[in-house]
Amino acid sequence: MNVIQADVLGMCFGVRDALDIIRDIERPHDVTIHGELVHNEKVLAELEARGFHQTKERGRHALPVTDIVLITAHGISQAERRRLEAAGKWLLDTTCPLVTRAHHAAQKLQQEGYHVLVIGKPGHVEVRGIIEDLNSFDVVEKLEDLRTYPHRRLGIMCQTTTQVRHAESVRAAIAAKNPHAEIRFIDTICHPTKDHQKALEDLLDQVDAMVVVGGRNSNNTRQLVARCRERGVPAFHVQDADDLRPEWFDGVHTVGLTAGTSTLAETIAEVRSALVAMGESQETYSTGCVA
Ligand code: SF4
Known part of the structure; x- marks a missing residue:
């Protein structure tokens, strides 16, 4: 089985910049991340392990417990900004431009x-x-x-x-x-999203199936999956390499790989390696080689 990776895939600059800011925060216990920073369970677990307070998306009506509040790349309204500032919160803003x-x-x-x-x-x-x-x-x-x-x-x-x-x-x-x-x-679709979609369209002509890597709650990942299915190409949405199942690729000669804008480069590399390994074991099986 051949594995072809989309020309553009994975983390966008908006999410990467937000993660860079977070990486440099020295006292995570003093900061509340106001909502889900990225729709990526691995990243969220790491933030929790570092000691950040995190407000759930649906719990954002409550006031954060810390004085410093990090606004995620998804942004907030001016009304919400005023509410937080009126409560004495200091905002660390990572809203994507x-x-x-x-x-x-x-x-x-x-x-x-x-x-x-x-x-x-x-x-x-x-x-x-x-x-x-x-x-x-x-x-x-x-x-x-x-x-x-x-x-x-x-x-x-x-x-x-x-x-x-x-x-x-x-x-x-x-x-x-x-x-x-x-x-x-007014066209407000961001260019990383357009680039991901264009790269997917190009890839769909060349593959029998697609693997799309991204968080379960990631809107843009789900849209990539939906587009594959609209084009009649079977698509498997995985969060990481552990989610892959060899039986999905029975009879598949070429599989395509893409990923949503919250997906880490290392996760994509792990999924790619796992797919290549599955392809090699298919060949071993079909040639009867057990060495
Ligand atoms: S607007 Fe686009 S570039 Fe910005 S965070 Fe969202 S997906 Fe990424």
Whole structure:
């Protein structure tokens, strides 16, 4: 079995920069990470072992116990920022600049009088951060969520990890259902997400199956898996090499490898090595060699 790795895969600069800041913190016990830093269980376990306080995504309404609060790459709303600062918290901000750009796009649309349509996952931490500062908005996850809106101006933007093709089809459907409205679209999908998706498309033409490495809660990882299946290629979502099962690759000549934007390079390397080893043992088995 051949293993082909996507040209672009794994950790984006936004998550890497946040991890670099965290690595340099000398007194982890004095810091609360406000929400899930990355959707990667291995990294979260390491942070816990170092002594950081960590607020669960759904527990962010409670005030952190420490004076120093680390804002994750997913960002928070200005409303949440004011709440934390009013409580005397000192914010260590690792918000990705491309998430900040998405916040600015939403604010610009609102200031120009648009009802803001956010293409994204309702309840996702990044989407919550964007909509908490908006007065007039809807979150659109699927085409079925769409309706005719009573607003004269509709401003569309995206969660940064949205699939480009999905954003295009939602945008076209909004226009079709709202011919009365003036529509403005600001593309806020981040370029690492686009690069991952483009590399996957190129790879899917060459493989019989795909392995996608990433956290179970990682939105962009799940989207990579969904795209493989849309293209008719079997896809296996694993968190690390231990999740791989040799029987998945019976009859597979070429397997592709990609990974979500929260995946460590070392985890990808381990999965790749395990796949190569499985390929070698398939060959040994098929040639009858037991040496
Ligand atoms: S996925 Fe994109 S927006 Fe999110 S942290 Fe990475 S680079 Fe930034």
